[in-house]
Amino acid sequence: MPHEEPLRVAVDLVILTLRDRQLSVLLVQRDEEPHRGRWALPGGFVTAQEDLEEAAQRVLADEASLGSQTVYLEQVRTFGKPDRDPRGRVVSVAFMALGANLPEPQRGEAVADARWWAVQDLGEIQLAFDHATVLEAAIDRARSKLEYTTLAVTFLEPEFTISQLRGVYEDVWGVTLDAGNFHRKATRSPGFIEEVGTRAHLTGGRPARLYRAGDGTSLNPPLMRQG
Amino acid sequence: MPHEEPLRVAVDLVILTLRDRQLSVLLVQRDEEPHRGRWALPGGFVTAQEDLEEAAQRVLADEASLGSQTVYLEQVRTFGKPDRDPRGRVVSVAFMALGANLPEPQRGEAVADARWWAVQDLGEIQLAFDHATVLEAAIDRARSKLEYTTLAVTFLEPEFTISQLRGVYEDVWGVTLDAGNFHRKATRSPGFIEEVGTRAHLTGGRPARLYRAGDGTSLNPPLMRQG
DNA sequence: CCAAAAGTGTTCCTTTTACACCCATGG
DNA sequence: CCATGGGTGTAAAAGGAACACTTTTGG
Known part of the structure; x- marks a missing residue:
């Protein structure tokens, strides 16, 4: 050597x-x-x-x-x-x-x-x-x-709402995403998030369901950036 | 220190x-x-x-x-x-x-x-x-x-045919891809490949057009693996 | 003419996008 | 009742998968 x-x-x-x-x-x-x-x-x-x-x-x-x-x-x-x-x-x-x-x-x-x-x-x-x-x-x-991963949840507390999750994407990417479409993608990506059962009363609107991170680490189809 | x-x-x-x-x-x-x-x-x-x-x-x-x-x-x-x-x-x-x-x-x-x-x-x-x-x-x-990148071309000589490019994907991923669909995706991904103008006479079929690597480095939409 | 590979067309189906609309709460 | 955000429905557009079909060569 x-x-x-x-x-x-x-x-x-x-x-x-x-x-x-x-x-x-x-x-x-x-x-x-x-x-x-x-x-x-x-x-x-x-x-x-x-x-x-x-x-x-x-x-x-x-x-x-x-x-x-x-x-x-x-x-x-x-x-x-x-x-x-x-x-x-x-x-x-x-x-x-x-x-x-x-x-x-x-x-x-x-x-x-x-x-x-x-x-x-x-x-x-x-x-x-x-x-x-x-x-x-x-x-x-x-x-x-x-x-293409479920990494967004690491920016959030253990329990979070879907709009908080959407906020992570919006803030990190600097874009605005359609709330309804994001909701569907997030809830339908297997392993991304799991429903907790309780609800959050955050703001003046309808209470949002709470979720926690799922088992999965990868997201496919991926969440696309062009919001 | x-x-x-x-x-x-x-x-x-x-x-x-x-x-x-x-x-x-x-x-x-x-x-x-x-x-x-x-x-x-x-x-x-x-x-x-x-x-x-x-x-x-x-x-x-x-x-x-x-x-x-x-x-x-x-x-x-x-x-x-x-x-x-x-x-x-x-x-x-x-x-x-x-x-x-x-x-x-x-x-x-x-x-x-x-x-x-x-x-x-x-x-x-x-x-x-x-x-x-x-x-x-x-x-x-x-x-x-x-x-999601144009990296496949690095496995090929400077000039190559689309079926050689498809072969890279098939060999690295261990899958079989549809020749027709791959041809379209490769030729329509901006920056992926550029036509050279000449043709290759490789095997017993119709001569294939030759391409070289394009300027782009990323591929979107990506080429999907589930061929 | 035939085999083989190149390349194009077509159809079906899924996903995405845009946006309307209803739901459930606080004030 | 109204404002606000949560969540679902829907129609149009785009994209992907499967596969038939045409093109162009060598033998």
Whole structure:
């Protein structure tokens, strides 16, 4: 086996939730060089004895104080350009985390601030490292997986109404969907949702039936985006 | 920044091509411990100054002698369980490589043998490390990307007929598709294929028009699998 | 002429889309 | 009673599946 340079391996997390009907991502403001003052994805180095998913869970708990929350976690892609971190060679495995009503973050170590940003409002600011690319990859992944998987439910509490589910699609895709047609598709996709039996009294209209996530993970036919 | 253990980062390649109408993968037989004698995916460590894709290209050239061939290369997933390599901690970025009529491999260093295996015939043999998992992830990715991308053309020479294209779907998915319906779908998917103008005289039937890959990368509506 | 593959037409059926309409509640 | 959202019905349009049929070559 030839000699090779040891590299450092990190995980970076794109933690997404819906806040005020806006797809939002948790960013931390760096308190150290490089990129001091810039907003970045929460992340951390992988330690010797942990799997990549474990490292991601640890960052969720430590940097985002989301240890106890139920979040969906999925690996997105690994970024490894030699110059992506000015401190040296760091290969970073990007994860996407999705959750319902995630709380305001506590400020972690080496971090000046931490808060949710609506994805829409990120146009102006410049993220640290290559995190803009990482963020885009994760958001693309989330948007497209809504079409052909049951992932949308991970943005919702365990019990939800169909219009809340429709809201997830509308907010993540930025479209408007026909309520009646969506209702049919959702209720007729096998394994997508299951009726709970009770009803929600949310607003001034007819109470909606409550559902929970079904067993299925894939959606076919898929839910189409051109609403 | 806290101290952390340096890890080694490798790339592993799932190189797929069609040989005798069989989806086939290039495997190398290990000539060193651990797993001496077992078949494994071609791979190698990432060096200090190269990007992950560059490392993958280097492995393609060195271990698979596919340096000059045109192959499609895409990152699949990164595997990092602490015990996946008995020599120590190795995080491995898996790539999928697709190409047309790839040649018989030359035997590389630290390798007893190298050859193409039909994916169908792999049931019996046990691969080294976690390479069975890696292989499965890549094949799943390839199979599902045929549905909604124009990736099928990467299995073909620059000019091809529609029935050759249909053959890619049939061989990769293991199904039989209706020739007439496939013809319509392929010719009407914008950006999928472009007519060249000439014809192929392959077999004993009517000569087929030749096409080349179009500009598009995604296919919608997708090509459905239940042929 | 015949076999074989290429390519087109046609029919039936399912799904999607748009939108009307009724239902059930709070105020 | 009215506003509001929940949920169903329905007709037109689009798309998919099955398969017959025509075209164009080699032998």
